[in-house]
Amino acid sequence: MSKISNLYAMSLFDVCLDDGKVDEVFSDFELVLKVFKENEDYIKLLNSYAIEKIEKEKLIDEAFKENINEYTLNFLKLLSTKNIMNTFYDCEKTFRKKYYEYKGIENVNVITAIKISEESKEKLKQKLEKITGKKVVINLSVDEGILGGMIIRFANSIVDASVKSKLEDIKKHIFS
Numbered sequence: 001m002s003k004i005s006n007l008y009a010m011s012l013f014d015v016c017l018d019d020g021k022v023d024e025v026f027s028d029f030e031l032v033l034k035v036f037k038e039n040e041d042y043i044k045l046l047n048s049y050a051i052e053k054i055e056k057e058k059l060i061d062e063a064f065k066e067n068i069n070e071y072t073l074n075f076l077k078l079l080s081t082k083n084i085m086n087t088f089y090d091c092e093k094t095f096r097k098k099y100y101e102y103k104g105i106e107n108v109n110v111i112t113a114i115k116i117s118e119e120s121k122e123k124l125k126q127k128l129e130k131i132t133g134k135k136v137v138i139n140l141s142v143d144e145g146i147l148g149g150m151i152i153r154f155a156n157s158i159v160d161a162s163v164k165s166k167l168e169d170i171k172k173h174i175f176s
Helices: 003-019 022-038 040-047 053-064 070-081 085-103 118-132 163-175
Strands: 105-112 135-142 149-154 157-162
Touching (some): 003 070, 118 149, 149 163, 157 163
Antiparallel strands (some): 149 157
């Protein structure tokens, strides 16, 4: 992440915190992120030097004015008029990180060999909330290369309960 995106996101977070708008802007960022991911050319357009600043502001108003908070709207306009809209993704990550810290939420990455059911995900979430003492948000991904089990990453911890790592441990013991 760039220093600029960190600075902008942290400044926005601080202003939102002071004015009680943190939850609203966090929700807005999720909506904007979804729109940008579904329309990748739109962010390129808003970052273009070929489009006048006034025109960029109109495009942002047309797309978002009725659906997001004025803080988020003005933030998007600022990024666009400075031709740094491409930093939005990093700004969103920084804002999300600060939001999670503020709300006491632990972001947990879980890698499994196969897709797990919502029921299993919920049970895992409850166990992790007991372990961390925080509300947990789980990001699931599948990697067939781990063969079975799972790898859990959160804070500064990694729990590798994959079949692949167990097999590698056995191999080390046999050949050492």
